[in-house]
Amino acid sequence: MSPTRMAIRFLGLWLAYTAGYLASSGLAWMGMELPIPPGQAATTFGLTCVLTGADALLAGFLTLRSAWRGPKLVLGLFTAYFGVAGLLAQIETLVFLKQLVNVIPDGAFPHILAGIAMHAALLAVLAPLFFGKLRGASEANPDAAWLRMPMGAWAWKLALGAAGYVVIYLAFGMWVAVPLAGDVFQQFYKGLVLPPWFLPFQFARGLGWVAVSLPVFFLMRGSPRVAAVAVAILYPTFLGLPLILPNPFFPDRMRLAHLAETLSSGIVLGGWVYFVLSLGRRNQTIKNPAGAPASTVP
Numbered sequence: 001m002s003p004t005r006m007a008i009r010f011l012g013l014w015l016a017y018t019a020g021y022l023a024s025s026g027l028a029w030m031g032m033e034l035p036i037p038p039g040q041a042a043t044t045f046g047l048t049c050v051l052t053g054a055d056a057l058l059a060g061f062l063t064l065r066s067a068w069r070g071p072k073l074v075l076g077l078f079t080a081y082f083g084v085a086g087l088l089a090q091i092e093t094l095v096f097l098k099q100l101v102n103v104i105p106d107g108a109f110p111h112i113l114a115g116i117a118m119h120a121a122l123l124a125v126l127a128p129l130f131f132g133k134l135r136g137a138s139e140a141n142p143d144a145a146w147l148r149m150p151m152g153a154w155a156w157k158l159a160l161g162a163a164g165y166v167v168i169y170l171a172f173g174m175w176v177a178v179p180l181a182g183d184v185f186q187q188f189y190k191g192l193v194l195p196p197w198f199l200p201f202q203f204a205r206g207l208g209w210v211a212v213s214l215p216v217f218f219l220m221r222g223s224p225r226v227a228a229v230a231v232a233i234l235y236p237t238f239l240g241l242p243l244i245l246p247n248p249f250f251p252d253r254m255r256l257a258h259l260a261e262t263l264s265s266g267i268v269l270g271g272w273v274y275f276v277l278s279l280g281r282r283n284q285t286i287k288n289p290a291g292a293p294a295s296t297v298p
Contacts, residue, residue, distance in 0.1 A: 006064075013130040014056040020122040021052050028115030032108065040246045047244045055081075055119075058237050059127035062230060066219045067141035069133045076215035077124035083212030084238035086116040088205055095201070101192060103249050144218045146281050153280070161276040162206030165269060169202055172265035181257035188254050209235070213273050224278065232270025236263040 001009075036044050059077055066073055090113055093104065104112075128134040149157075178185050213231045220227040240262030243255050250258065 009130045010056065010060050013060055013126055014053050016130070017056050017123055017126050018049055018052040020126070021048065021119055024118035024122060025115050028118060029111050032105075032111055036246070044245055047246075051241055051244060054237050054241055055123055056127070058230075058233060059123050060131060062216065062220065063127040063131045063133055065221050065226070065230075066133065067143070067221050068138040068219045069128070069136040070138065072138045073128050073133055073219065074124045076219050077127060078120050079215050080212055080234060081120035081123055081238055082117060083208065084235060085242065086113060086120065088208045088212065089239050090116065091205065101189060103188075141218065141221060143221050143224070146224055146278065147214075147217060149281070157276050157279065158207055158210050160279075161210040161273050162203050164272045164276065165206030165209050166199060166202045168265050168269050168272065169206075172261045172268075176264060177257045177261040180260055181254050184251050184253045185257065188251060209269060210273055210276075213270070217274075217277070224274065228270060228274030231273060232267045235270050236266030239266055 059081075062077065062080075063073065066076075068076055090109070093112065094109055125134070181188070213234070216231050216234060217224070217227045220230060240259055243250075243259035243262065246252065247255065
């Protein structure tokens with residue numbers, strides 16, 4: 001595909017996804033007021049275009065590099081988007097911003113989740129559509145052979161990945177979000193007492209972070225390090241970048257502090273997940289079931 005045609009397809013994907021994003025957001029919030037602060041509609045629209053552009057670029061890149069096609073690719077893209085922005089991000093919203101701090105209005109959470117689900121579905125269908133991979137059979141991906149490992153290896157790597165997430169979560173919260181937010185952090189979370197299940201809860205989320213990265217590692221052709229870069233971009237794009245949009249739930253300084261925290265920690269987490277999954281597999285030639293060399297892990 002020529003660079004010109006590729007650019008035209010990216011542009012078409014961005015425009016179609018932006019239109020669908022805005023329409024589905026309005027549909028998701030039907031019956032409730034959209035969470036756009038007064039007087040910031042124009043700013044929010046411009047930042048929404050930035051957000052949808054980043055989503056489209058990432059989804060387009062994953063689609064172009066994918067060995068998967070059709071429903072399998074659609075499901076993989078949906079899992080990556082909704083897993084990050086929906087399940088893993090919004091379970092923390094539900095626990096912290098609703099149960100512990102209670103800044104989310106009653107009845108708003110289902111609208112938030114519905115909007116994210118529609119955005120994920122749109123992107124998961126539009127990206128393969130614009131790049132000609134909405135139909136057809138998926139191919140075997142020998143570049144993902146490095147992920148073939150015994151269940152025991154999967155178990156300890158998932159646990160180690162989750163434990164690393166807890167450390168990253170705490171470190172970036174303490175050393176990025178708290179200093180950047182300053183007094184606003186103390187005011188916003190005033191009276192917050194972390195429950196005894198806080199660390200187990202974050203460990204469970206850590207297992208989820210590793211799990212939602214797996215479709216990206218499995219679908220992408222090329223070096224596993226390219227897939228690792230994609231995951232390191234996927235986490236902050238789908239988790240942190242939506243915080244560029246003004247919203248009534250966070251004071252601006254708190255929102256921007258969490259934006260810096262999630263963007264930076266997401267990149268580090270992506271590198272950590274790749275490191276853990278590749279432990280014990282470096283510089284080894286992985287053989288396919290027929291015994292022929294399939295892939296070499298860098």
